[in-house]
Protein backbone atom coordinates (compact mmCIF):
# COMPACT_ATOMS: atom_id res chain seq x y z
CA UNK A 1 0.00 0.00 0.00
CA UNK A 2 1.26 3.44 -0.82
CA UNK A 3 1.66 6.14 1.82
CA UNK A 4 -0.35 9.37 1.84
CA UNK A 5 2.78 11.22 0.71
CA UNK A 6 3.26 8.92 -2.26
CA UNK A 7 -0.35 9.29 -3.27
CA UNK A 8 -0.12 13.06 -2.90
CA UNK A 9 3.03 13.17 -5.02
CA UNK A 10 1.31 11.17 -7.73
CA UNK A 11 -1.66 13.52 -7.86
CA UNK A 12 0.51 16.63 -7.85
CA UNK A 13 2.64 15.16 -10.66
CA UNK A 14 -0.49 14.83 -12.76
CA UNK A 15 -1.40 18.49 -12.17
CA UNK A 16 2.17 19.50 -12.96
CA UNK A 17 2.09 17.53 -16.24
CA UNK A 18 -1.19 19.14 -17.25
CA UNK A 19 0.19 22.58 -16.48
CA UNK A 20 3.20 21.83 -18.66
CA UNK A 21 0.80 20.99 -21.49
CA UNK A 22 -0.99 24.33 -20.95
CA UNK A 23 2.38 26.10 -21.13
CA UNK A 24 3.30 24.20 -24.29
CA UNK A 25 0.07 25.25 -26.00
CA UNK A 26 0.59 28.82 -24.86
CA UNK A 27 4.18 28.77 -26.16
CA UNK A 28 2.87 27.44 -29.46
CA UNK A 29 0.20 30.15 -29.65
CA UNK A 30 2.81 32.85 -29.18
CA UNK A 31 5.46 31.43 -31.52
CA UNK A 32 4.06 29.14 -34.21
CA UNK A 33 0.27 29.07 -34.41
CA UNK A 34 -1.39 30.72 -37.41
CA UNK A 35 -3.66 33.55 -36.36
CA UNK A 36 -6.87 31.80 -37.42
CA UNK A 37 -6.21 29.03 -34.93
CA UNK A 38 -6.99 31.42 -32.10
CA UNK A 39 -10.61 30.56 -31.30
CA UNK A 40 -9.98 26.79 -31.33
CA UNK A 41 -6.91 27.31 -29.14
CA UNK A 42 -8.99 29.32 -26.67
CA UNK A 43 -11.37 26.33 -26.32
CA UNK A 44 -8.49 23.87 -25.93
CA UNK A 45 -6.96 25.98 -23.17
CA UNK A 46 -10.32 26.43 -21.46
CA UNK A 47 -10.89 22.66 -21.49
CA UNK A 48 -7.44 22.00 -20.06
CA UNK A 49 -7.95 24.68 -17.43
CA UNK A 50 -11.14 22.92 -16.34
CA UNK A 51 -9.31 19.60 -15.99
CA UNK A 52 -6.41 21.22 -14.09
CA UNK A 53 -8.84 22.94 -11.76
CA UNK A 54 -10.83 19.76 -11.11
CA UNK A 55 -7.64 18.02 -10.07
CA UNK A 56 -6.09 20.92 -8.17
CA UNK A 57 -9.25 21.53 -6.11
CA UNK A 58 -10.42 17.89 -5.83
CA UNK A 59 -12.23 17.48 -2.47
CA UNK A 60 -10.21 14.38 -1.53
CA UNK A 61 -6.94 16.34 -1.87
CA UNK A 62 -7.51 18.23 1.43
CA UNK A 63 -7.60 15.15 3.69
CA UNK A 64 -4.73 13.63 1.71
CA UNK A 65 -2.56 16.69 2.40
CA UNK A 66 -3.50 16.43 6.11
CA UNK A 67 -2.47 12.76 6.23
CA UNK A 68 0.78 13.45 4.41
CA UNK A 69 1.54 16.23 6.91
CA UNK A 70 0.92 13.83 9.81
CA UNK A 71 3.26 11.26 8.26
CA UNK A 72 5.97 13.91 8.15
CA UNK A 73 5.67 15.02 11.77
CA UNK A 74 9.18 15.42 13.19
CA UNK A 75 10.85 15.81 9.82
CA UNK A 76 12.87 18.97 9.17
CA UNK A 77 10.61 21.77 7.89
CA UNK A 78 13.27 22.44 5.25
CA UNK A 79 13.09 18.95 3.72
CA UNK A 80 11.70 18.62 0.20
CA UNK A 81 8.72 16.64 1.49
CA UNK A 82 7.81 19.12 4.23
CA UNK A 83 8.06 22.03 1.77
CA UNK A 84 6.02 20.11 -0.77
CA UNK A 85 3.19 19.52 1.68
CA UNK A 86 3.24 23.18 2.82
CA UNK A 87 3.07 24.52 -0.74
CA UNK A 88 0.45 21.93 -1.74
CA UNK A 89 -1.71 23.13 1.15
CA UNK A 90 -1.39 26.74 0.08
CA UNK A 91 -2.16 25.98 -3.58
CA UNK A 92 -5.11 23.77 -2.65
CA UNK A 93 -6.65 26.39 -0.34
CA UNK A 94 -6.35 29.02 -3.06
CA UNK A 95 -7.72 26.72 -5.79
CA UNK A 96 -10.77 25.81 -3.67
CA UNK A 97 -11.77 29.42 -3.29
CA UNK A 98 -12.23 29.96 -7.03
CA UNK A 99 -15.22 28.33 -8.79
CA UNK A 100 -14.17 26.11 -11.71
CA UNK A 101 -16.45 28.04 -14.08
CA UNK A 102 -14.63 31.28 -13.32
CA UNK A 103 -11.26 29.61 -13.96
CA UNK A 104 -12.52 28.41 -17.34
CA UNK A 105 -13.86 31.87 -18.23
CA UNK A 106 -10.54 33.46 -17.25
CA UNK A 107 -8.62 31.03 -19.47
CA UNK A 108 -10.93 31.55 -22.45
CA UNK A 109 -10.94 35.35 -22.07
CA UNK A 110 -7.15 35.38 -21.77
CA UNK A 111 -6.65 33.46 -24.98
CA UNK A 112 -9.20 35.53 -26.97
CA UNK A 113 -8.01 38.75 -25.33
CA UNK A 114 -4.44 38.20 -26.45
CA UNK A 115 -5.49 37.79 -30.07
CA UNK A 116 -7.69 40.90 -29.92
CA UNK A 117 -4.88 42.84 -28.28
CA UNK A 118 -2.39 41.83 -30.99
CA UNK A 119 -4.78 43.08 -33.68
CA UNK A 120 -5.62 46.27 -31.79
CA UNK A 121 -1.95 47.00 -31.24
CA UNK A 122 -1.11 46.38 -34.92
CA UNK A 123 -3.84 48.87 -35.91
CA UNK A 124 -3.24 51.14 -32.91
CA UNK A 125 -6.95 51.06 -32.17
CA UNK A 126 -7.91 50.83 -28.50
CA UNK A 127 -11.57 50.49 -29.49
CA UNK A 128 -10.90 46.98 -30.86
CA UNK A 129 -9.46 45.90 -27.54
CA UNK A 130 -11.77 47.78 -25.17
CA UNK A 131 -14.59 45.16 -24.84
CA UNK A 132 -11.98 42.45 -24.15
CA UNK A 133 -10.30 44.56 -21.50
CA UNK A 134 -13.65 45.35 -19.89
CA UNK A 135 -14.33 41.62 -19.76
CA UNK A 136 -10.87 40.93 -18.30
CA UNK A 137 -11.35 43.54 -15.57
CA UNK A 138 -14.82 42.25 -14.73
CA UNK A 139 -13.56 38.64 -14.45
CA UNK A 140 -10.64 39.71 -12.27
CA UNK A 141 -13.00 41.62 -10.02
CA UNK A 142 -15.02 38.43 -9.59
CA UNK A 143 -11.79 36.56 -8.89
CA UNK A 144 -10.79 39.07 -6.23
CA UNK A 145 -14.18 38.60 -4.53
CA UNK A 146 -13.21 34.96 -3.88
CA UNK A 147 -10.52 36.21 -1.46
CA UNK A 148 -12.41 39.19 -0.02
CA UNK A 149 -12.39 37.92 3.59
CA UNK A 150 -8.63 37.47 3.84
CA UNK A 151 -7.08 40.54 2.21
CA UNK A 152 -6.62 44.13 3.32
CA UNK A 153 -7.48 45.46 -0.14
CA UNK A 154 -8.67 43.97 -3.42
CA UNK A 155 -5.32 44.27 -5.13
CA UNK A 156 -3.69 42.09 -2.44
CA UNK A 157 -5.50 39.07 -3.89
CA UNK A 158 -3.97 39.69 -7.31
CA UNK A 159 -0.48 40.44 -6.04
CA UNK A 160 -0.48 37.22 -4.02
CA UNK A 161 -0.69 35.09 -7.18
CA UNK A 162 2.65 36.42 -8.39
CA UNK A 163 4.42 37.51 -5.21
CA UNK A 164 3.06 35.19 -2.51
CA UNK A 165 2.58 36.93 0.81
CA UNK A 166 3.26 40.46 -0.50
CA UNK A 167 0.88 43.24 0.49
CA UNK A 168 -0.11 46.19 -1.67
CA UNK A 169 0.68 48.74 1.04
CA UNK A 170 4.23 47.42 1.47
CA UNK A 171 4.87 47.29 -2.26
CA UNK A 172 3.50 50.82 -2.67
CA UNK A 173 5.90 52.03 0.02
CA UNK A 174 8.89 50.34 -1.62
CA UNK A 175 7.98 51.71 -5.06
CA UNK A 176 7.52 55.22 -3.66
CA UNK A 177 11.06 55.02 -2.28
CA UNK A 178 12.29 53.93 -5.71
CA UNK A 179 10.42 56.76 -7.44
CA UNK A 180 11.73 59.39 -5.01
CA UNK A 181 15.28 58.15 -5.58
CA UNK A 182 15.01 57.88 -9.36
CA UNK A 183 13.23 61.10 -10.35
CA UNK A 184 16.05 63.50 -9.31
CA UNK A 185 18.72 61.11 -10.66
CA UNK A 186 17.01 60.91 -14.06
CA UNK A 187 16.59 64.69 -14.19
CA UNK A 188 20.31 65.08 -13.52
CA UNK A 189 21.46 62.71 -16.28
CA UNK A 190 18.89 63.65 -18.92
CA UNK A 191 20.31 67.15 -18.84
CA UNK A 192 23.66 65.73 -19.97
CA UNK A 193 22.37 63.16 -22.45
CA UNK A 194 22.26 65.66 -25.32
CA UNK A 195 26.07 65.58 -25.44
CA UNK A 196 26.13 61.99 -26.82
CA UNK A 197 25.78 61.19 -30.53
CA UNK A 198 23.42 58.53 -31.98
CA UNK A 199 23.63 55.07 -30.37
CA UNK A 200 25.62 52.42 -32.31
CA UNK A 201 22.90 49.88 -31.44
CA UNK A 202 20.49 51.70 -33.76
CA UNK A 203 21.04 51.23 -37.50
CA UNK A 204 20.38 48.43 -39.95
CA UNK A 205 20.95 44.88 -38.71
CA UNK A 206 20.17 41.72 -40.72
CA UNK A 207 17.90 39.15 -39.12
CA UNK A 208 20.22 36.21 -39.81
CA UNK A 209 23.28 38.02 -38.40
CA UNK A 210 21.33 39.01 -35.29
CA UNK A 211 20.22 35.42 -34.76
CA UNK A 212 23.78 34.13 -35.14
CA UNK A 213 25.08 36.75 -32.73
CA UNK A 214 22.55 35.84 -30.05
CA UNK A 215 23.38 32.15 -30.41
CA UNK A 216 27.03 33.00 -29.96
CA UNK A 217 26.41 34.88 -26.71
CA UNK A 218 23.76 32.75 -24.95
CA UNK A 219 25.84 29.54 -24.61
CA UNK A 220 28.26 31.61 -22.47
CA UNK A 221 25.46 31.96 -19.94
CA UNK A 222 24.45 28.30 -20.06
CA UNK A 223 22.11 28.00 -23.06
CA UNK A 224 22.57 24.43 -24.25
CA UNK A 225 20.98 23.53 -27.62
CA UNK A 226 20.28 19.97 -26.48
CA UNK A 227 17.90 21.23 -23.79
CA UNK A 228 16.98 24.75 -24.83
CA UNK A 229 15.26 26.47 -27.76
CA UNK A 230 15.24 30.05 -28.99
CA UNK A 231 12.29 31.26 -31.09
CA UNK A 232 10.68 34.55 -32.06
CA UNK A 233 7.66 36.09 -30.35
CA UNK A 234 6.01 39.52 -30.47
CA UNK A 235 6.46 39.79 -26.71
CA UNK A 236 9.61 37.91 -25.64
CA UNK A 237 9.16 35.43 -22.80
CA UNK A 238 10.73 32.27 -21.38
CA UNK A 239 9.18 29.10 -20.06
CA UNK A 240 10.67 26.02 -18.45
CA UNK A 241 8.49 23.10 -19.55
CA UNK A 242 10.49 20.36 -17.87
CA UNK A 243 14.09 19.53 -16.93
CA UNK A 244 15.90 19.57 -20.25
CA UNK A 245 13.22 21.62 -22.03
CA UNK A 246 13.66 25.37 -21.64
CA UNK A 247 12.07 27.65 -24.25
CA UNK A 248 13.30 31.21 -24.80
CA UNK A 249 11.88 33.74 -27.22
CA UNK A 250 13.19 37.02 -28.53
CA UNK A 251 12.29 39.70 -31.07
CA UNK A 252 14.51 40.87 -33.94
CA UNK A 253 14.13 44.56 -34.69
CA UNK A 254 15.89 45.34 -38.01
CA UNK A 255 16.65 48.88 -36.75
CA UNK A 256 17.63 48.13 -33.17
CA UNK A 257 20.19 45.46 -32.28
CA UNK A 258 19.63 46.08 -28.56
CA UNK A 259 16.16 44.53 -28.75
CA UNK A 260 17.27 40.98 -29.61
CA UNK A 261 20.56 41.12 -27.72
CA UNK A 262 19.21 42.34 -24.40
CA UNK A 263 15.84 40.57 -24.50
CA UNK A 264 17.76 37.32 -25.11
CA UNK A 265 20.03 37.92 -22.12
CA UNK A 266 16.93 38.74 -20.09
CA UNK A 267 14.96 35.65 -21.07
CA UNK A 268 18.04 33.48 -20.65
CA UNK A 269 18.17 34.68 -17.03
CA UNK A 270 14.63 33.38 -16.55
CA UNK A 271 15.60 30.16 -18.31
CA UNK A 272 18.60 29.63 -16.02
CA UNK A 273 16.37 29.93 -12.94
CA UNK A 274 13.98 27.30 -14.31
CA UNK A 275 16.86 25.10 -15.46
CA UNK A 276 18.61 25.40 -12.10
CA UNK A 277 15.78 24.05 -9.95
CA UNK A 278 16.86 20.75 -8.37
CA UNK A 279 15.77 17.84 -10.59
CA UNK A 280 14.19 16.11 -7.56
CA UNK A 281 11.56 18.87 -7.56
CA UNK A 282 10.40 18.09 -11.13
CA UNK A 283 6.70 17.24 -11.52
CA UNK A 284 5.87 18.92 -8.22
CA UNK A 285 4.52 22.41 -7.46
CA UNK A 286 8.06 23.29 -6.28
CA UNK A 287 9.54 22.95 -9.78
CA UNK A 288 9.61 26.71 -10.55
CA UNK A 289 10.80 30.01 -9.02
CA UNK A 290 9.64 31.22 -5.60
CA UNK A 291 7.96 34.35 -6.98
CA UNK A 292 7.91 36.52 -10.08
CA UNK A 293 9.94 39.18 -8.30
CA UNK A 294 12.71 36.65 -7.66
CA UNK A 295 12.36 35.35 -11.21
CA UNK A 296 12.70 38.85 -12.60
CA UNK A 297 15.74 39.44 -10.40
CA UNK A 298 17.46 36.71 -12.41
CA UNK A 299 16.55 38.08 -15.83
CA UNK A 300 17.57 41.60 -14.77
CA UNK A 301 20.80 40.37 -13.28
CA UNK A 302 21.96 38.86 -16.57
CA UNK A 303 20.50 41.58 -18.77
CA UNK A 304 21.71 44.61 -16.82
CA UNK A 305 24.14 43.80 -14.03
CA UNK A 306 26.16 41.51 -16.29
CA UNK A 307 25.11 42.54 -19.82
CA UNK A 308 25.42 46.29 -19.30
CA UNK A 309 28.59 46.14 -17.20
CA UNK A 310 31.86 47.63 -18.46
CA UNK A 311 33.46 44.18 -18.15
CA UNK A 312 30.87 42.51 -20.38
CA UNK A 313 31.07 45.33 -22.93
CA UNK A 314 34.80 44.68 -23.19
CA UNK A 315 34.16 41.02 -23.94
CA UNK A 316 31.19 41.66 -26.26
CA UNK A 317 32.69 44.35 -28.48
CA UNK A 318 34.84 42.03 -30.66
CA UNK A 319 31.87 39.66 -30.95
CA UNK A 320 29.63 42.52 -32.11
CA UNK A 321 32.36 43.72 -34.45
CA UNK A 322 32.70 40.35 -36.16
CA UNK A 323 28.92 40.18 -36.67
CA UNK A 324 28.48 43.79 -37.81
CA UNK A 325 31.90 45.15 -38.83
CA UNK A 326 30.73 48.51 -40.16
CA UNK A 327 28.51 49.42 -37.22
CA UNK A 328 31.15 48.77 -34.56
CA UNK A 329 34.41 49.48 -36.39
CA UNK A 330 35.19 52.78 -34.73
CA UNK A 331 33.67 52.11 -31.31
CA UNK A 332 35.71 51.24 -28.20
CA UNK A 333 34.51 49.34 -25.12
CA UNK A 334 33.97 52.53 -23.12
CA UNK A 335 31.82 53.84 -25.97
CA UNK A 336 29.77 50.64 -25.98
CA UNK A 337 29.40 50.82 -22.19
CA UNK A 338 28.10 54.38 -22.45
CA UNK A 339 25.81 53.48 -25.37
CA UNK A 340 24.06 50.61 -23.56
CA UNK A 341 23.60 52.64 -20.38
CA UNK A 342 22.17 55.84 -21.77
CA UNK A 343 19.16 57.25 -19.98
CA UNK A 344 16.44 58.57 -22.19
CA UNK A 345 12.80 58.78 -21.05
CA UNK A 346 10.79 56.97 -23.71
CA UNK A 347 7.42 55.48 -24.55
CA UNK A 348 7.94 51.71 -24.47
CA UNK A 349 8.58 49.84 -21.23
CA UNK A 350 10.48 46.90 -22.73
CA UNK A 351 12.84 49.30 -24.51
CA UNK A 352 13.31 51.56 -21.50
CA UNK A 353 16.73 52.10 -19.95
CA UNK A 354 17.52 50.80 -16.49
CA UNK A 355 16.83 54.10 -14.73
CA UNK A 356 13.46 55.00 -16.22
CA UNK A 357 12.21 51.40 -16.36
CA UNK A 358 10.78 51.30 -12.86
CA UNK A 359 8.75 54.47 -13.51
CA UNK A 360 6.95 52.65 -16.34
CA UNK A 361 6.09 49.94 -13.84
CA UNK A 362 4.88 52.34 -11.16
CA UNK A 363 2.47 53.91 -13.67
CA UNK A 364 0.96 50.50 -14.48
CA UNK A 365 0.81 49.50 -10.79
CA UNK A 366 -1.25 52.61 -10.05
CA UNK A 367 -3.57 52.32 -13.05
CA UNK A 368 -4.38 48.66 -12.51
CA UNK A 369 -5.25 49.24 -8.88
CA UNK A 370 -7.68 51.94 -10.01
CA UNK A 371 -9.21 49.62 -12.64
CA UNK A 372 -9.70 46.74 -10.22
CA UNK A 373 -11.10 48.97 -7.50
CA UNK A 374 -13.52 50.52 -10.00
CA UNK A 375 -12.05 54.01 -9.64
CA UNK A 376 -11.08 54.14 -13.32
CA UNK A 377 -13.30 53.03 -16.24
CA UNK A 378 -11.65 51.11 -19.08
CA UNK A 379 -13.00 53.73 -21.51
CA UNK A 380 -10.92 56.40 -19.76
CA UNK A 381 -7.77 54.32 -19.55
CA UNK A 382 -5.93 55.70 -22.63
CA UNK A 383 -6.39 59.26 -21.40
CA UNK A 384 -5.22 58.38 -17.89
CA UNK A 385 -2.24 56.52 -19.33
CA UNK A 386 -1.15 59.41 -21.51
CA UNK A 387 -1.51 61.95 -18.72
CA UNK A 388 0.64 59.91 -16.36
CA UNK A 389 3.31 59.27 -18.99
CA UNK A 390 3.63 63.01 -19.25
CA UNK A 391 3.72 63.51 -15.47
CA UNK A 392 6.26 60.75 -14.71
CA UNK A 393 8.45 60.64 -17.80
CA UNK A 394 7.75 63.89 -19.59
CA UNK A 395 6.92 62.12 -22.85
CA UNK A 396 3.93 62.66 -25.08
CA UNK A 397 2.16 59.50 -26.27
CA UNK A 398 1.47 59.78 -30.03
CA UNK A 399 -0.93 56.81 -30.36
CA UNK A 400 -2.31 53.85 -28.40
CA UNK A 401 0.16 51.35 -29.88
CA UNK A 402 2.93 53.36 -28.23
CA UNK A 403 0.83 53.86 -25.14
CA UNK A 404 -1.82 51.79 -23.44
CA UNK A 405 -1.71 48.95 -26.00
CA UNK A 406 2.02 48.19 -25.74
CA UNK A 407 1.91 45.37 -23.17
CA UNK A 408 0.27 41.95 -23.47
CA UNK A 409 -0.39 41.46 -19.74
CA UNK A 410 -3.85 42.94 -19.26
CA UNK A 411 -5.14 41.19 -22.38
CA UNK A 412 -4.23 37.90 -20.71
CA UNK A 413 -5.97 38.98 -17.48
CA UNK A 414 -2.65 39.47 -15.70
CA UNK A 415 -3.29 42.19 -13.13
CA UNK A 416 -0.91 42.40 -10.18
CA UNK A 417 1.99 41.19 -12.33
CA UNK A 418 3.67 44.49 -13.22
CA UNK A 419 5.04 45.43 -9.77
CA UNK A 420 7.10 42.22 -9.77
CA UNK A 421 9.25 43.79 -12.52
CA UNK A 422 10.28 46.61 -10.19
CA UNK A 423 10.74 44.19 -7.29
CA UNK A 424 13.01 42.19 -9.59
CA UNK A 425 15.20 45.24 -10.20
CA UNK A 426 15.51 45.83 -6.46
CA UNK A 427 16.23 42.18 -5.61
CA UNK A 428 18.74 41.88 -8.45
CA UNK A 429 20.79 44.70 -6.90
CA UNK A 430 20.82 42.93 -3.53
CA UNK A 431 21.88 39.62 -5.08
CA UNK A 432 24.50 41.33 -7.25
CA UNK A 433 26.01 43.00 -4.20
CA UNK A 434 26.25 39.62 -2.47
CA UNK A 435 27.66 37.86 -5.53
CA UNK A 436 30.40 40.47 -5.89
CA UNK A 437 31.34 40.07 -2.24
CA UNK A 438 31.54 36.28 -2.51
CA UNK A 439 33.12 36.05 -5.97
CA UNK A 440 36.05 38.47 -5.83
CA UNK A 441 37.12 37.66 -9.42
CA UNK A 442 33.68 38.28 -10.84
CA UNK A 443 34.59 41.29 -12.92
CA UNK A 444 37.64 39.59 -14.46
CA UNK A 445 35.58 36.49 -15.23
CA UNK A 446 32.91 38.54 -16.99
CA UNK A 447 35.57 40.46 -18.93
CA UNK A 448 36.84 37.07 -20.17
CA UNK A 449 33.34 35.90 -21.09
CA UNK A 450 33.56 33.26 -18.36
CA UNK A 451 30.07 33.30 -16.84
CA UNK A 452 29.83 29.76 -15.48
CA UNK A 453 31.02 30.61 -11.98
CA UNK A 454 28.32 33.22 -11.47
CA UNK A 455 25.69 30.86 -12.89
CA UNK A 456 26.73 28.09 -10.50
CA UNK A 457 26.77 30.49 -7.55
CA UNK A 458 23.20 31.55 -8.38
CA UNK A 459 22.16 27.95 -8.85
CA UNK A 460 23.57 26.93 -5.48
CA UNK A 461 22.26 29.94 -3.56
CA UNK A 462 18.90 30.45 -5.23
CA UNK A 463 17.83 28.36 -8.22
CA UNK A 464 18.02 24.86 -6.78
CA UNK A 465 15.47 25.65 -4.03
CA UNK A 466 12.73 26.28 -6.58
CA UNK A 467 9.53 27.14 -4.77
CA UNK A 468 10.43 25.35 -1.51
CA UNK A 469 10.51 28.50 0.63
CA UNK A 470 8.45 31.69 0.72
CA UNK A 471 9.82 34.58 -1.36
CA UNK A 472 10.89 36.38 1.83
CA UNK A 473 12.70 33.31 3.20
CA UNK A 474 14.26 32.61 -0.19
CA UNK A 475 15.64 36.14 -0.43
CA UNK A 476 16.93 35.91 3.14
CA UNK A 477 18.84 32.74 2.21
CA UNK A 478 20.55 34.44 -0.72
CA UNK A 479 21.33 37.91 0.63
CA UNK A 480 20.99 37.45 4.40
CA UNK A 481 18.27 40.06 4.85
CA UNK A 482 14.89 41.40 3.73
CA UNK A 483 13.97 43.40 0.64
CA UNK A 484 15.87 46.71 0.61
CA UNK A 485 15.89 49.53 -1.96
CA UNK A 486 19.31 50.95 -0.98
CA UNK A 487 21.54 48.68 -3.12
CA UNK A 488 19.42 49.35 -6.24
CA UNK A 489 19.63 53.14 -5.92
CA UNK A 490 23.33 52.97 -5.00
CA UNK A 491 24.03 50.80 -8.03
CA UNK A 492 22.25 53.16 -10.42
CA UNK A 493 23.85 56.26 -8.92
CA UNK A 494 27.26 54.63 -9.18
CA UNK A 495 26.86 53.43 -12.75
CA UNK A 496 25.25 56.59 -14.09
CA UNK A 497 27.85 58.62 -12.24
CA UNK A 498 30.49 56.83 -14.32
CA UNK A 499 28.55 57.02 -17.59
CA UNK A 500 27.63 60.68 -17.27
CA UNK A 501 30.59 61.90 -15.22
CA UNK A 502 28.46 63.12 -12.32
CA UNK A 503 30.05 64.46 -9.16
CA UNK A 504 30.16 61.73 -6.49
Ligand code: ZN
Pocket residue numbers: 266270296299
Ligand atom coordinates in the same frame (compact mmCIF):
# COMPACT_ATOMS: atom_id res chain seq x y z
ZN1 ZN B 1 11.29 39.07 -17.30
